Amino acid sequence: MTTIIDGTKTAQTVRGEVAKAVAQFTQETSVRPGLAVVLVGEDPASHSYVSMKERDCDEVGIVSFDHRLSETTTQDELNALIDMLNADDKVHGILVQMPLPNHLDEEQIIARIAPEKDVDGFHPYNMGCLLRGEPAPRACTPWGVMRLLDEYDIEVAGTHAVVIGRSNIVGKPQALMLLERNATVTICHSRTPDLPAVCREADILVAAVGRPAMVDASYVKEGAVVIDVGINRTEAGTLVGDVDFAAVEARASAITPVPGGVGPMTRAMLMSNTYEACATAQGSA
């Protein structure tokens, strides 16, 4: 019997835990965690993501500071806003919604955010901490995957985990988080020869590629845990993952659906990271 890993339910559990922690923390310290959300331009998908993050903040008791800037915002103006938010004691987390318009330098902005307020976990310092196995905000999507594995009591230590994808926001941090938990980790990418054969070695297979339904049954060992990070929009407007769910489900011992798997966890872990950043700033984490 294959377990369907329910990210919607687990994300609700995480938000419930954060809400409880925030309420207790605020009662004890009179400090409310604050998240600044910066959105540049008019991209409709980004606007909808930002609105959802603000709703999540409301639900868990985090104050959200909304900064919606015009498409023509300059690098200097955005830098100045980041500097102001870095210096603001009421702001414990800073989220700059990506992608930024082409004329703005995303890497420069990520590196300008104070590492302790980088609740996305993308700052080079925080990625370095992950590499070294030291505490720091962890990237929300792979961190959400780790929480899903824990929630479903899936043993990581001693397993062979294969991650398809080597991006800085998913693949690489995911591989390091699995390594941190004592998996033997293989990272695959667009130049990996005979990808299905490598993936068939996996006890835990994480797909973070961005190619609809690429992972079919030939990639999956009988009984493997299959985690689908992919979010791909079809021409018909529906969402599909990187895994061909119908073809793989019967072979897997556990699998995440799309939608309703990893996706909801990313936002939930952002709330968790923001609370942790606030508690750390107050010296009581």
Ligand code: NAD
């Ligand atoms: P990316 O484009 O930055 O990286 C994709 C990776 O896949 C690259 O490292 C590349 O080497 C590898 N790749 C590409 N084609 C391949 C192939 N044919 N065989 C093997 N590897 C191949 O993408 P990303 O930002 O890491 O995102 C990956 C997917 O995850 C996308 O579908 C994205 O929408 C989704 N995503 C989901 C969430 C979430 O909240 N669930 C968050 C971030 C990204």
